[in-house]
Amino acid sequence: MLVQMAQECSGMGFIRNSIGLKIFSVASLIVxxxxxxxxxNLRVQAQVSHALEQVADRYIAAYGGMADANVRSMEQALYLRRLVIAKILLHDDAIAQTTADDIVLNGRLFDETVxxxxxxxxxxxxRQDVFADATTLARIDEKLALAQEQQRRYEEDIARLQKQVFSNDVAELQQALPELGDWRRDFNTHMGETRQLMLEATRNAxxxxxxxxxxxxxxxxxxxxxASLLALAVAAWITHSLVRQVRVLLQGTQSVINGQxxxxLPVTTSDEIGHLTHSFNTMTEGLRVGNRVRDIFGKYVDPRIVEDLIEKPQLMSSEGERQIMTVLFxxxxxxxxxxxxxxxxxxxxxxxxxxxxISEAIHENGGVIDKFIGDAVMAYWGRPFNAExxxxxRALGAMxxxxxxxxxxxxxxxxxxxxxxxxxxxxxRAGxxxxxxxxxNIGSDRTKNFTVIGDTVNLASRLEGVNKLYGTSLLLTEEAAVMAGxxxxxxxxxxxxxxxxxEAKKVxxxxxxxxxxxxxxxxLLQHYAQGLAAYRAADWSAAREQFQTCLQINSLDEPSAVMLERLNQFASQPPSADWQGVWLVAQK
Known part of the structure; x- marks a missing residue:
C-alpha cells in the first residue's frame, strides 16, 4: 500500500518533489x-522467557520438592516415635499397625519426590541454556543421590526397629532410638545444604x-x-524546504486561534501546500458557519427555531414582530x-x-415549548412555525x-x-x-430567547388559574374559540x-x-347554554332550572354547580342594576 501511495504521489503531474514521497521515505526508514x-527485542525476550520458565518450572519446583522430601523424612521419624508409644506404652496394636504403614508410605513418597x-x-x-550452571547442577544431583542412599539405609534401620517394637524388646529400643536421632540430624543438615545449593542456582539463573x-x-x-535523531535530521531538511508556505499557514492558524x-489565505502553489491552503480556507468558512450555529443553538431550544434562523438570518433581528399567536399555559x-x-x-x-x-404532546401537535416555570409549561403556535x-x-389537539x-x-x-x-x-390545567x-429575539447581547410577549401571553397565564374557579381543565378565549373551527x-x-x-372576556x-x-x-351543553343566556338576562329562575337540569344529567358537572352557587349568592346579595353578566375574578 505504501509503495502504491508513493507511485501515485510521484505520478501526479501537478506536484513536483512530492511531500508525500519524502514523508514516505522517512516513514520507510523509521519502519x-x-x-x-x-x-x-523479540529474540532477547524469548531467551529471557525461556530462562524464567526454567526457573519457575524446574528450579523453583525442585527447591520446593526438596523441602517436601525433607518433610516426608521427618514425618517418618515422628511416626516412628508414635509407633513406639502406641505399642510399648499404650499396647494399642491397631494404632501401631497404622503408624507402621504410614512410615512405609512416607519413605516411598520421599524416594519418588527425590x-x-x-x-x-x-x-x-x-549447552543451550546459557543461564544453567552445570557444575552446581551436578553437585546437586550428587547430593540428591547420596540422600537417596542414606534414606534407604535409614529405612532398613527403621525396619529392624519396627521388629523390636512389635517384639517388645525395650532394651534394644533404648539403644537404637538415640542412634537414629543422631542420624536424623546429620540427614537434615545434608538436605539443608542441598536446598541451599538449589536456591543459589535459582538466584543465579x-x-x-x-x-x-x-x-x-x-x-x-x-x-x-x-532512529529518532535520523528521523529528526530528515524532518528538519523537509521543514526547511517548506518553511515559507508553512509559516503562512501558521500565521493563518494563529489568527483562527485568536478568533479571527x-x-x-492566498493559494500560490499547486503542490500539497497549495491544496492544504485551499482546505484551510474551506475549513475557516466551515468554522464561521459552525460558530454561527453554536451561537444560535445556545440561544434557542426548539430545533425548528435553529433551522429557521440559519436559513433566514433576517429573523435574528432583535426588533421583534407583532403577529397573531396562540399561547398555552x-x-x-x-x-x-x-x-x-x-x-x-x-x-x-x-x-x-x-x-x-407534556413536551411530547406539544411537539406532536407542532407547538414550540418556550419555557418551564416551576411545574408550569409555556408553549406557543404561530408563524413561522404554524399557519395562522x-x-x-393544533393547541387544542395538544390539550x-x-x-x-x-x-x-x-x-x-x-x-x-x-x-x-x-x-x-x-x-x-391549561389556559x-x-x-x-x-x-x-429577546434578551441580552450574549444570551437571547426566541419568545412571545404581550397581553395574550398574560391572559393565557391568567386563564390557567381561572380553571380552579369553574373546576375545568382548560379555558380559552373567544378569539381562540372562533379560530378552532x-x-x-x-x-x-x-x-x-x-x-x-x-376588559371582559368570554371563556x-x-x-x-x-x-x-x-x-x-x-x-348538557344545550341546557347549560340556555341557563347561561338566562343568567346574563338576570332571569334567575330560568337559569336555576337549566343548571339543575345539567346536574341531573351529570351530577359532577362543576361549572353548573358553580353557577348554581352563584345564583344562591345573588338571592341574598343581588348584583347592581347595571350588571352585564360579567364575573370579576379576584385570584390570579
Missing part, C-alpha cells in the same frame, strides 16, 4: 529501524535473565535514540399538595416524567393529547413512585389565548374579567372532538 529493533527432582534437573540442557533483559533495554533505548475566522393540578406529601426524590421523578409527556388558521386547532398522556402517567404511578396505595390524582403578540366541540362557560385586566372549555360525544353530553 525499517523499528522492525529491526522489534526483532532484536527421583522426580533429579529427572527434571537432568532435563536442563546446559534469575539474575542472569534480568541482566540480559536490562542489556536488551539499553540497546533498545540507544537504537530508538539513533474571516481570514482567507399549563400546570399540574394540586402540585402544592403533591410537593408536601411526596419525598423530594419521588417528586423530582414525577415532575421529570410529567414534563416529558391552524394555530388553535387532548395531554389528557391522554396524564392518564398514561396515572397508570405509571405505582412503578414510578414505588407504592400502590393512596396514589395522587394527576391532572393538567389558551389567541391574539396579537410580539415575537422575536368545526373540528372541536367547545362550551361557553362564562364572561369574566381576570385579575389585572379591565370557553374544550369538551372533545366533534362527532365523538354521547347524546347526554350534547343535551
Amino acid at each position: 525499517f529501524l523499528m522492525v529491526g529493533i522489534t526483532v532484536m 527421583a522426580n527432582i533429579r529427572t527434571e534437573l537432568n532435563r536442563v540442557d546446559t 534469575a539474575d542472569n535473565a534480568i541482566q540480559l533483559q536490562q542489556s536488551a533495554t539499553r540497546i533498545s533505548v540507544i537504537a530508538v535514540l539513533l 475566522l474571516d481570514v482567507a 399549563c400546570d399540574m393540578q394540586d402540585f402544592t399538595r403533591l410537593s408536601e406529601t411526596l419525598t423530594p426524590a419521588a417528586l423530582v421523578k414525577l415532575l421529570n416524567r410529567y414534563f416529558t409527556l 388558521h391552524e394555530q388553535v386547532q 387532548l393529547t395531554m389528557r391522554e398522556k396524564t392518564q398514561q402517567l396515572q397508570n405509571e404511578l405505582p412503578q414510578l413512585l414505588g407504592f400502590r396505595t393512596n396514589l395522587p390524582q394527576i391532572g393538567v 389558551i389565548a389567541t391574539g396579537e403578540a410580539i415575537v422575536g 368545526e373540528l372541536f366541540v367547545l362550551r361557553e362557560v362564562d364572561t369574566v374579567v381576570v385579575s389585572g385586566k379591565t 370557553f372549555t374544550l369538551v372533545g372532538r366533534k362527532g365523538t360525544l354521547p347524546d347526554t353530553s350534547i343535551r
Whole structure:
C-alpha cells in the first residue's frame, strides 16, 4: 500500500518533489529501524522467557520438592516415635499397625519426590541454556543421590526397629532410638545444604535473565535514540524546504486561534501546500458557519427555531414582530399538595416524567415549548412555525393529547413512585389565548430567547388559574374559540374579567372532538347554554332550572354547580342594576 501511495504521489503531474514521497521515505526508514529493533527485542525476550520458565518450572519446583522430601523424612521419624508409644506404652496394636504403614508410605513418597527432582534437573540442557550452571547442577544431583542412599539405609534401620517394637524388646529400643536421632540430624543438615545449593542456582539463573533483559533495554533505548535523531535530521531538511508556505499557514492558524475566522489565505502553489491552503480556507468558512450555529443553538431550544434562523438570518433581528399567536399555559393540578406529601426524590421523578409527556404532546401537535416555570409549561403556535388558521386547532389537539398522556402517567404511578396505595390524582390545567403578540429575539447581547410577549401571553397565564374557579381543565378565549373551527366541540362557560385586566372576556372549555360525544353530553351543553343566556338576562329562575337540569344529567358537572352557587349568592346579595353578566375574578 505504501509503495502504491508513493507511485501515485510521484505520478501526479501537478506536484513536483512530492511531500508525500519524502514523508514516505522517512516513514520507510523509521519502519525499517523499528522492525529491526522489534526483532532484536523479540529474540532477547524469548531467551529471557525461556530462562524464567526454567526457573519457575524446574528450579523453583525442585527447591520446593526438596523441602517436601525433607518433610516426608521427618514425618517418618515422628511416626516412628508414635509407633513406639502406641505399642510399648499404650499396647494399642491397631494404632501401631497404622503408624507402621504410614512410615512405609512416607519413605516411598520421599524416594519418588527425590527421583522426580533429579529427572527434571537432568532435563536442563546446559549447552543451550546459557543461564544453567552445570557444575552446581551436578553437585546437586550428587547430593540428591547420596540422600537417596542414606534414606534407604535409614529405612532398613527403621525396619529392624519396627521388629523390636512389635517384639517388645525395650532394651534394644533404648539403644537404637538415640542412634537414629543422631542420624536424623546429620540427614537434615545434608538436605539443608542441598536446598541451599538449589536456591543459589535459582538466584543465579534469575539474575542472569534480568541482566540480559536490562542489556536488551539499553540497546533498545540507544537504537530508538539513533532512529529518532535520523528521523529528526530528515524532518528538519523537509521543514526547511517548506518553511515559507508553512509559516503562512501558521500565521493563518494563529489568527483562527485568536478568533479571527474571516481570514482567507492566498493559494500560490499547486503542490500539497497549495491544496492544504485551499482546505484551510474551506475549513475557516466551515468554522464561521459552525460558530454561527453554536451561537444560535445556545440561544434557542426548539430545533425548528435553529433551522429557521440559519436559513433566514433576517429573523435574528432583535426588533421583534407583532403577529397573531396562540399561547398555552399549563400546570399540574394540586402540585402544592403533591410537593408536601411526596419525598423530594419521588417528586423530582414525577415532575421529570410529567414534563416529558407534556413536551411530547406539544411537539406532536407542532407547538414550540418556550419555557418551564416551576411545574408550569409555556408553549406557543404561530408563524413561522404554524399557519395562522391552524394555530388553535393544533393547541387544542395538544390539550387532548395531554389528557391522554396524564392518564398514561396515572397508570405509571405505582412503578414510578414505588407504592400502590393512596396514589395522587394527576391532572393538567391549561389556559389558551389567541391574539396579537410580539415575537422575536429577546434578551441580552450574549444570551437571547426566541419568545412571545404581550397581553395574550398574560391572559393565557391568567386563564390557567381561572380553571380552579369553574373546576375545568382548560379555558380559552373567544378569539381562540372562533379560530378552532368545526373540528372541536367547545362550551361557553362564562364572561369574566381576570385579575389585572379591565376588559371582559368570554371563556370557553374544550369538551372533545366533534362527532365523538354521547347524546347526554350534547343535551348538557344545550341546557347549560340556555341557563347561561338566562343568567346574563338576570332571569334567575330560568337559569336555576337549566343548571339543575345539567346536574341531573351529570351530577359532577362543576361549572353548573358553580353557577348554581352563584345564583344562591345573588338571592341574598343581588348584583347592581347595571350588571352585564360579567364575573370579576379576584385570584390570579
